[in-house]
Amino acid sequence: MSTLDLTGLTARPSQVWGAVRLVPLVRGEPVEGLRLHRLVGPADAELGYVPHGFVADWAQDGTPAAAYGTQLAAGGALPERMPLRISGRTGGRRTRLRFLPQQLAVDGYLARHAGGPPIVWEQWSQRAVRHGLPPRAEEAYQGSEVRGLADALRVFELHPGQCGLVVYVADALAGAFVVPHPEDYRVLHPTLVLDLYGELIHHYATYMAPVPEFRARIPGAGIRSLADLRAAARRQESDWAEFHGSVLAGGLLGPEHVVRTLYRMGRFTLARLVPPFAPKQENHLGEAILDGAGRIAYLKTFRLSESQVRRGHLLDRLAAHDWHLGDTAAELGLSEAQLGLRLESAGFGSMLRQDVLDGYRSGRG
Amino acid sequence: MDTYGDLVAAEDVLLFVNAAITSTGQREFHSDAAEQRLSLDFLHAYILGNYRELYAATLALEINDHNAVLIVRRLLESSAEASAEQRRTEGRLIARRLALLPPQRVYGLFGALRRAKVNNRRTRAVIRDWIAARPDPALDAVKYRGALKQAVRHAHLAPAATELGGFLFTPGRAARYATPILESWRRAHYQRSALFELPYTVAEGFAARQGVPRAEFLERIAPRMTRLEQLRLQESAGRLGAGAVRADLGRMPLTRLASYVLALPVADRVARRAELTGALRTAALRAAGGQRGRWGRVAAVLDDSFSTDGSGAKRRRPLAVALACHHLLEALAADYTGLWTSGRTDPLLARPSGPTPLGLRILDALDTAPERLLIVSDGWDNAPPGLAGEVLRIWRTRLDPDRRTAVVHLNPVYDADGFDVRRLAAGVPTAGLRDAEDLPALVEFARFAEGRTGLAELRDHLAAATGRFLAAPDAREAR
8 A cells, every 4th residue: 555656746837727727747857768659659768658548550550459558568569459440430540549439448447456356357348348338337538528628738838847747627636647758748648638537527527617726826025125026936836836736636645545566677667556445535546657766657547436436345345355245245234135236236247146146136145 | 087987988998909909800829710709799899889989099000900991891881870070080090091901901891891781872982982092903903803893893883994894894805905914814814924924813823724833833923922922932932943932031021020930940940040030130120110229128028838829820920929029129129138938048949838937037037127028928827827917016016116117018819708918917007919010109008008097098199199190191001
């Protein structure tokens, strides 16, 4: 367990457009040795990464493939990828970089993050890929459908040395994005509009009034010279960075995340960040690449909706009790049948054997 | 003593003037064309309805052509509401302004009046007088054939020369024309060499029809181009190898020249540094005129943030205005410091990128203890937001209460949502700016924007401007 640490990244003043607030994160020095993979990025480095859901023509034969989970690969090698069959209507001809249509990605995240019995998971994720989400699953919206986000990103003025962005909609943290090098960020900035955002974010963007700017305010008292004025102006900047870290981004930086290391390559570690799945609180899933000192080189988070948190919570508790239904039910204060039905309604029915499930349904369980 | 109503009136007129200087109804960085038009249309209707005389008087100020046309059109549409005295002044202002506008704008206006079915006696008289004053009716007939024909028909006019009537209304009947340009037009339909005697825009169509290669066409038509056509086509003609298209950069107006420079790739700018800088300085000295070197210690904060990229319709316009102001202020000041928001120091290589830390840059400028501080920015101060306003407020109230430094903010972008240009601080006057050449006049005008001068003074200023405008026949053509 550890909290997210954005050492090396400074929050600069936010830029507001309607209900969207964008907070740039700036690095003094880019992270050495890690760049966007040469197939999708502008430069070469010893190690390359590919963000989750990124679609590109990797086999170089015209068939698009997606990164399923963020990939880390040595500069020359091809990263792991999933071939895609994209129907003509969604633009099989387009060779531009884009992200997966997100049915896959969000549940992909959940599936990947929750761990669980591997055999069943494979089956389940195949089902998800083939049939989409279970019918109760909530919607995720592409950034272009979130009102004002596309314009906000278009008119956003990039800071020199900017390596990341935190997106707020109606001042709810929608996601954070960090890369190792400013040039990578420049390439990926427009793709933020292709990202997925949860139902909550979409609704906030639609119904909220514009958020206010945090305008600078300097009390006049005690200022007797230009130097005083300059010091006061400088203080505005540091005050803002502190305020952002402790208040605005508190939901992301405050709670402890489980850091699940996936693999190491060179001095970098690819890890998944699993939130505590605490109901009725902000929960952000994420993927990160950490350098040798544990600083964040790459980060991408997605804010889970309330029902996703509940589902994650169920899986989390099950995993904690080694997938034993009885023990888990006891901890949650439920009967085993109630837990079984709850699992079914959360879309995990196929994890249970049909006769067991039927037993629960008829109330005999 | 001004009443509350007078203060409101002064404020309304000022914001209208700012809008009429900056907005061209085109897409801007932060708002699209429809928003700009809607906002501007509202202002026009509002000012015309409430302050007709002041509305007409703005024709005498440095407003842009788009708004001049709109004002003339609305005045003519609502002729019936004007008193005899008003009509007399308006008539003179309209005639004067139309004489200064580029002809295509005026023909566009006549077309709009025709589509709007405005055909009162006054409108017909305006059209008649303007067409009668054209220096070369035959050239107009060739270059603006359709527009002239419609205007003549709409205003019930008989074309000046008998041959023109036939040319406009029954083309193809005459076996030959006595007027050379009409005859060239007739022959250009089948004879390749004749099309090179026509104006560029007309010849372009004939060249396409006769399959003249673009490079050859540009090479031979170059002497017939206007100077702005030469400036616009110089680069593409150069790529095709038509070296004859050469704009004389020394004769170009300052802001146009700045736009041209900013459209060049960085490598070209570096390679032609001496030539470009020289041309910018020449144009700036010409624009400065008699005020050269008279402004004392001047510091400028110039915005080159990403938002100065403008839009597809107004490419890099705010940045071009800032670059032009940089050179003009250099010419006006005895001692000049120009500070770009990005921190870059080479104005020739300016490019729109990065945030807008206006507040900190204003502090840097105040450090040089200037007599005048000019801020050229679209007013989207965002790093951090509002810091520029706070710095200026405290500077005014605590550090410089007796106003040794005159601060003026010039804004090249109309903010459609606010019905005005964006302001930085209450105590600092903000004026719209279209062409850097108007900067001295606008800095003088900006004192009204401080909210300390009332309607009476504003009326006096407008009356004086109107007097000058009507009296000096060549004041604006000089530049």
